[in-house]
Amino acid sequence: MLELKKQGLVRSVGVSNFNIHHLEGLRNAGLPTPSVNQIELHPWLQPREIIDYCKKYNITVMGYSPLVKSKMLKNQQICDLAKRYNKTTAQIVIRWSVQHGYITIPKSSKPNRIKENMQVFDWTLSEDDMDYLDQNNVEEIRCAWDAINSEWHG
Numbered sequence: 001m002l003e004l005k006k007q008g009l010v011r012s013v014g015v016s017n018f019n020i021h022h023l024e025g026l027r028n029a030g031l032p033t034p035s036v037n038q039i040e041l042h043p044w045l046q047p048r049e050i051i052d053y054c055k056k057y058n059i060t061v062m063g064y065s066p067l068v069k070s071k072m073l074k075n076q077q078i079c080d081l082a083k084r085y086n087k088t089t090a091q092i093v094i095r096w097s098v099q100h101g102y103i104t105i106p107k108s109s110k111p112n113r114i115k116e117n118m119q120v121f122d123w124t125l126s127e128d129d130m131d132y133l134d135q136n137n138v139e140e141i142r143c144a145w146d147a148i149n150s151e152w153h154g
Contacts, residue, residue, distance in 0.1 A: 002032065014038060014062070020053050027057075036103070038062040043096055043136040044072060062103040066094055077136075081129060088116055095120045096133045 001013045014036030015022070027033070037054050039047060041063025054061050072078065073089040082089045090106065090113070097104035098120055106117045125133070 005032075012036070014060075019050060023053060023057070023059070033057055034059055036060045036062050038064055038105075040065050041097065041102060041104075042066045042068050042072075042093060043133045044068060046134070046137040048137075060103060061101075062105065063097050064105050066097050066104045066106050068093075077132070081125070081133075085123065085125070087123075090117060091120050092125070092133075095123070095125055096130065099125055099130060 001010065004010045005013055012035035013032070015026075015034045016038040018026075018034070018037050018039075023034075023037070037050070037059050039050060039061065041047070041051075041061065042065060045068075051061055053059075067073065067090050073093070075089075078089045078092050081087075081092045085092065087095070094104055094106055094117055108114050108117060
């Protein structure tokens with residue numbers, strides 16, 4: 001990929017599931033800083049150290065599995081917010097990610113859900129509700145690869 005970037009065939013190169021030691025390894029090897037680091041990211045998994053590192057070095061954070069494979073969309077806290085905002089639970093979780101400035105990539109094969117997932121840009125969650133959702137990080141619910149412990153959570 002770096003060769004393609006040198007040739008001008010791609011503008012930027014990103015990485016996936018890189019932790020700080022991986023990113024530091026790139027820096028120490030004199031390799032270019034990636035433009036993006038794609039990590040599992042949602043209210044129940046907020047790897048703040050990685051996020052802070054990425055911000056420090058201007059690496060855009062892209063969050064996959066923002067809907068936690070629907071595992072948490074019936075969570076009472078999310079349901080209450082969805083009702084209050086007259087939105088779907090998925091929209092609440094996606095909006096949380098967008099409002100934090102993360103690129104978020106929800107997955108759905110249903111056209112109506114894809115459309116709903118895109119309807120998160122004309123409203124905002126209150127600061128109190130963002131803080132409320134930020135407190136979910138205590139449980140660390142995973143639904144994909146755990147690069148730190150080299151474990152799959154599916």
